[in-house]
Amino acid sequence: MEVYWYVFYVDGQYPWHASKTRHVDRRYLKALGATIDASGFHGALVATGAGGGWDPWVISSTLAAHTERMRFLIAVHPSLLSPTLLAKQALTFDHLSGGRLDINIVNGHAGLGAAGVHLQHDERYAHGAEYLDVYRRVIGGAPGPIDFQGKYLDIRGGQPVGKPIQSPYPPIWIGGSSDVAMDLAVAHGDVYASWAEPLDKHAAHIAAFRSAAAKKGRKVQTAMTVHVVVRDTEAQAWAEVDTMLKYADQSAVDALQRGLRAGQSVGQERASSLHGGRLPKHARDLEISPNVWAGYGLLRVGSSITLVGTPQQVAARLIEYHDAGVDKFILSHHPLPEEALRIADDLLPLLPLSPVDPQREAAERTARTFNNQLNGVGVRT
Ligand SMILES: Cc1cc2nc3c(=O)[nH]c(=O)nc-3n(C[C@H](O)[C@H](O)[C@H](O)COP(=O)(O)O)c2cc1C
Numbered sequence: 001m002e003v004y005w006y007v008f009y010v011d012g013q014y015p016w017h018a019s020k021t022r023h024v025d026r027r028y029l030k031a032l033g034a035t036i037d038a039s040g041f042h043g044a045l046v047a048t049g050a051g052g053g054w055d056p057w058v059i060s061s062t063l064a065a066h067t068e069r070m071r072f073l074i075a076v077h078p079s080l081l082s083p084t085l086l087a088k089q090a091l092t093f094d095h096l097s098g099g100r101l102d103i104n105i106v107n108g109h110a111g112l113g114a115a116g117v118h119l120q121h122d123e124r125y126a127h128g129a130e131y132l133d134v135y136r137r138v139i140g141g142a143p144g145p146i147d148f149q150g151k152y153l154d155i156r157g158g159q160p161v162g163k164p165i166q167s168p169y170p171p172i173w174i175g176g177s178s179d180v181a182m183d184l185a186v187a188h189g190d191v192y193a194s195w196a197e198p199l200d201k202h203a204a205h206i207a208a209f210r211s212a213a214a215k216k217g218r219k220v221q222t223a224m225t226v227h228v229v230v231r232d233t234e235a236q237a238w239a240e241v242d243t244m245l246k247y248a249d250q251s252a253v254d255a256l257q258r259g260l261r262a263g264q265s266v267g268q269e270r271a272s273s274l275h276g277g278r279l280p281k282h283a284r285d286l287e288i289s290p291n292v293w294a295g296y297g298l299l300r301v302g303s304s305i306t307l308v309g310t311p312q313q314v315a316a317r318l319i320e321y322h323d324a325g326v327d328k329f330i331l332s333h334h335p336l337p338e339e340a341l342r343i344a345d346d347l348l349p350l351l352p353l354s355p356v357d358p359q360r361e362a363a364e365r366t367a368r369t370f371n372n373q374l375n376g377v378g379v380r381t
Helices: 026-038 056-064 083-096 110-115 121-139 179-188 199-215 234-246 250-261 266-272 311-323 336-350 360-377
Strands: 002-007 043-046 071-076 101-106 146-149 154-158 172-175 191-195 221-230 287-289 306-309 328-332
Touching (some): 002 026, 002 056, 026 056, 026 336, 056 083, 071 083, 083 101, 083 121, 083 154, 121 146, 121 154, 121 172, 121 179, 179 191, 179 199, 191 328, 199 221, 199 311, 221 234, 221 336, 250 266, 306 311, 311 328, 328 336
Parallel strands (some): 002 043, 002 328, 043 071, 071 101, 101 172
Antiparallel strands (some): 146 154
16 A cells, blocks of 8 residues: 655645635745655645646655655646646656656646636547657657647657656556546556545446456556544544534535536536535534545535544555555645644554655655754644
């Protein structure tokens, strides 16, 4: 099992409420990176908004310079970046980070219209397939010049960019829950990533994906994003979820849900169907099975599922998903640095983790320096 954490430029204790966000800057992100680097995490997902916000390549480049072993799973919207430029960026980042790049291909939602992309859901994935065809040739050592004529892309005289450190190229993850997302992952992915669903549904989803991959003779690993609230006692963990809800109000929930409904995302529809769009009186009203809360989608885009409980309980739930076929996990909870430390201390030692890369000692030295500085921003020590 591999566990990734989460890096984002919006953070705070309850970042869906303006009074509980934090100022995030270079020093803050360096501290977050150092924490991830020093622990049992394999790396972090560095997400991107479809519209505005900070760029994940720039964030990752900054953190790569201050870390030794964490991997960077960088989100890429194919419709926002040419495949030849992606190959150049990936080659450069892979070399300068010492082979620590994973690419996360996300095909986004209707919000891409703000960036001038008006492709419909299935077209975005069809475009993504052509895109990866070109990208893999440009970065994978195909002899040039590379010509490609498709429905969306017309490449003439493309130049191979040279050899990345990782062979044949940095792993390609494909995110999404729809059938076309699975098709794209079967055709082009090294890892297929989807948002957590209730265990039985997730297990069926992974089984369907594996069988589709096997029919094409492909072995593709699977990954799942899930939110985690871990405290020493179960009562404390649920109290934290109740507090999360105190910083939400129904009008903000309604506005978020309206935006999500317009987004043409199968994964999002499934996530939203679990909570019905109304803030519950008590957090546990949305506990759909032991330690599984379906209310996170009221607050944020993405999966609604949150695992809630003691370290032992949350570890047991994660191991059930692992047994159902999930190879890699992307976990998160805010504030990201403090919760990364908590999860590293309390949860990771209970999980059957695959070994991490060997430069750990140097990473720990760097992290000790940053953790000392972190006291200044109130990080748990
Ligand atoms: C692991 C994972 C990470 C994602 N990261 C991003 C992201 O950084 N930015 C973004 O706009 N969408 C992100 N998405 C959402 C996808 O772009 C897409 O909207 C979503 O998966 C729905 O696709 P579907 O209709 O195939 O289910 C992510 C999805 C997954 C599964």
